[in-house]
Amino acid sequence: MLEKREFYINGHWVAPAKAHDLQVINPSTEAACAVISLGSQTDTDAAVAAARAAFDSWSETGKAERLALLEKLYAQYKARSAEMAEAISLEMGAPIALAQTAQWGTGANHLKNFIRVLREYEFEAPLGEHAPGNQILHEPIGVCGLITPWNWPMNQVTLKVVAALAAGCTMVLKPSEIAPLSAMLFAEMIDAAGFPAGVFNLVNGDGAGVGSQLSGHTDVDMISFTGSTRAGVAISKNAADTVKRVSLELGGKGANIVFADADDKAVVRGVRHCFMNSGQSCNAPTRMLVERSLYDAAVEAAIEVASNTEVNLASIEGKHIGPVVSEAQFDKIQGLIQQGIDEGARLVAGGLGKPEGMEQGYFVRPTVFADVHNEMTIAREEIFGPVLAIIPFDTEEEAIRIANDSPYGLTHYVQTQDGKKANRVARKLRAGMVQMNGEMLGGGAPFGGYKQSGNGREGGPWGLEDFLEVKVVTGWSES
Template sequence: MPDLPRFESQMMIDGKLVGGRNGTFVNLNPATEEAIGEVADASTADMHRAIDAARRAFDDTDWSTNHAFRQRCLLQLQEALEAEREELREELILEAGCPRAITAGPQLDAPLSDGLRYPAQLIDDYPWETSLGDAFVSVTGVNTTRKVWREPVGVVGAIVPWNFPFEVAIHKIGQALATGNTVVLKPAPDTPFNATRLGRLIAENTDIPAGVANVVTSSDHLVGEELTLSPKVDLISFTGSTAVGQRIMEKGAATMKRLFLELGGKSATIVLEDADLALGCMMGIAPCMHAGQGCANPTRLLLPRSRYDEGVAMLQAMYAGIAPGDPQDASTLCGPVISAKQRNRIRGYIQKGIDEGARLLVGGPDAPDGLDRGYFVRPTLFVDVDNSMTIAQEEIFGPVLAVIPYTHEDDAVRIANDSPYGLAGNVMSASLDHALAVARRLRAGFIGLNGAAGYGADTPFGGYKASGVGRQNGTAGFDQYTEIKSVAYPAVSEPRRRRGEAGPPNQPGRLGESHAVV
């Protein structure tokens, strides 16, 4: 095993590394069930200290208006993270249980490449001010210049899950800070160290003013709920389960919280009759990556009945060759799930699939052979699944695939859309035009064709229906961290008219009196 990274046990509030009023709590390695360290355990009072600091920093500093300074600070943080990349890699493997191979992609290297750089550049390119041109406004009798300004929302509560903790955190704080907001980052109690590392690097290696960014760790989820309840917090940026997202919407209603909610999914891959069947079935092993702990994982695979038996045979051979294992091993695809609670929940779903009549081909609810410690689940393949079954409708968040037969293309689209979720999906076809046509019919926010995925800090990510509200990343992500202010003033090119005086005739590019803003 590589050398242990230096874990940061303190959280960061108002520019200082501090302990928690509730002492500390233990961070466990899900692959071994052993303690890897302790971290500050915040109380509600600690959380309110962080909220107050963020509010003060937004209201009393020029962070919200100084674009060049924000850009410089984000690039300072980028440099500091690059210097500790390999320590961060080992940290994520230990606390998230993520396989080493995946840190080369979405767990670390991919978000580190552009999670801060993209929003830092967008500070220069974003339309902070747009002109609507001049128009005669009848209610005032004035030829008026009209502009639209984009301004930061204010204090952002960023709540991060345990499955891809750094990836989610860096995209949240990158866009929230770049748009001029201040932030209180609340990591999941299962994966606090990558967040406290961020706090330490901000405090020690950047010029980010005290209070602009805060990191609060706690073993109690209700401490994080203080962000939702506080009238001093303007926006909640949450990634996690749909049930918690619904609670945030409910609790935040009293203070009219702005919301970004990236929630659950039950994504489907449609393998069309003309597709490369082997490539389509390869998409079926995606739920085994990181033990299925990904909201966009395609956990339903739809095969045409004309090729169903052939596809099932391929999938059975693939799943038989995947064994859960040590995430430190570079060849491991399926590591542990995050906790005993999550392991038991997944095994319960597998048993429900058996009880409801799905045909179990590989895996099952029993413990994997040879793994006496750690929170491991056997990669599990169900076939002959009806889309009304629990395992086809509910998010399992484990290495479980439901294979569903369909009779014709319209049937496949209907099945794929027959879900409370709408986060992601895939279409496999020998014809790109054919795949694009089917993709347009899917009610989901993130569609991949023939194995491609449009991942990146410039790509909006989010879902339809119960999969959430808003988008992370891209200019759409920037937009959600801003408020819109419309500004009007008398056009300097013409004198002010008295009320009742005739206005100018319609002109190209201008609103006439009949369309005036009132």
């Protein structure tokens, strides 16, 4: 079993102020694979103090110096890709093929894109010809507390850490205590790349401990959090007393609107996307809204995809889905499946219990409900498992109404070969992202949502600007 009790503070791996061990569980086997320590207020204070001490010098570094260090970090990340994939697969159950491609790859892509953004970004510019002498400065906000989830570890770590580094901020990262190993490996890469001591710090802990200590800390200028809406609300309340900036990327309940004129692969593509990463994605298309004339065929296609979706150990090569991350997550999903049954949805694939032959591990049967209506719990709550709810609609207006009838507004999807209709529907959907006909987001696209899906944008120049303050200076002299 791996022993990973130390924290990365002020450029060194240091022992916790007091012992507080926590086992990291391999979700494929339910056995402990590592032990970490949960931090105390003393550890959090030390990390914040290191970041505060490093801020003045790091914030004044030039673009060229930051770019050079990020390039070194990118080289480290690529060189240790196999280690990173193995850590992700072990800690949160992504099948090794997925860990080696999408899970590892999101981190690589964000690193590459932030390097491009930083190279092109202008931190200073005049207000305009109408206001001579008015200069707009974009300056790093300060010390940032970064709190990341377990479901896409490197996706979220790089979206926050790399953007903050590029902006000139210093930081304390608290990765999920459920899946901390990949973040600790990333800290090793930061160290090897040669970032100055105190610029990046890592303290493991849970939300009630280190998470709350960061969000309420008087010397932390900003919190960037990805996770549940419930936790985001608690963080916002705790941060309010210090009036720090809080950037939130929260839950989703994505509607995938499939019109009768969708392409032949639209339904299959949507079901597979819902099940990807064992359904543990905030932007998963978990509500499939199908036009009535296509509805019966869509249900049959979804049944076939679910029946043919293999579930197996994360360590085995293949295109299967792995376990969900924890016993608590497994129990939550089972409870919501039961609620779907109790509320009258028609269970057409999967259901309660584990797949045959997978008694050990937190494995969930790929599940499809038909004849769902939007008032049902499974249509409103984020399940975070391989569970699809199919809802019929009759008109374009009804589809838009159902899609928008949600507390969330992260990602919605539109499937139609009528370009004008696609654009028209996309404009009316209340979500931060709309993906049409299977086209993925481009590199550096802004990731974030409306309503209870959050209030920030990650990726591209928007992600960089989340970590910047805007200052106007009058009487600016170019001489």
